């Protein structure tokens with residue numbers, strides 16, 4: 289088969305998933321140890337504040353998670369834990385844990401858990417991307433305070449993109465955990481399943497962590513077989529999605545089932561079955577007679593499902 293490198297849309301599918309609308313220029317090549325201090329001296333700087341698994345949002349019709357430094361000051365950002373996200377137009381964007389007791393927030397400011405901010409669209413889409421970047425990085429710092437080599441408490445560097453060990457000089461870099469999410473198809477039908485924790489009527493794609501030393505495609509085949517006993521042949525990458533719960537990257541693929549027969553791993557999945565293209569259309573459009581539905585439009589699973597529905601099979 290001839291290799292056609294750019295036989296692809298002008299705007300890749302990943303552009304349209306939730307958390308992808310991040311316009312921040314990360315300036316990764318220009319990060320230095322004083323990048324946070326320089327940003328804090330800029331009157332245009334904006335800062336995102338988190339704490340207790342929540343992000344602070346200024347209320348009203350113009351809801352925003354980006355506070356000016358004056359607005360942020362009473363909310364007690366922690367200067368030594370403040371990270372630099374990059375530039376949004378000419379404004380430096382920062383993020384910090386807040387030391388404020390969220391039970392005593394003023395009426396104009398509310399704390400929402402990250403997932404609600406995403407699923408309920410509580411802030412502008414481009415701020416969702418900034419939130420994903422901030423939450424992933426801040427959580428990584430919380431979970432990696434000590435050197436993995438010698439156990440000494442490490443120091444944040446490069447505006448939050450590195451930690452160094454003052455004892456053994458090891459360098460530690462923020463990690464992203466890859467997760468494969470796959471839509472398994474066979475001819476005119478696809479396999480969707482639900483976990484016990486899903487909302488009522490929700491069916492989605494299978495998913496699982498990619499393991500060290502494993503390709504994306506092999507992870508898709510392994511996870512599908514482990515969860516359904518279904519052998520998979522060809523695997524085709526479709527799109528990716530930043531997933532800040534806590535610092536993953538969802539890698540979405542279509543996968544070709546090699547059999548009609550499958551057996552669900554009931555420890556992982558509550559239910560699952562083949563769905564026809566027509567039935568899936570009603571689930572996407574929220575017109576399914578039994579109230580079944582696909583994940584919300586921003587979810588990469590919804591994009592995988594819709595792209596299959598709209599394909600020619």
Ligand SMILES: [Zn+2]
Nearest residue numbers: 435438453456
């Ligand atoms: Zn060390």
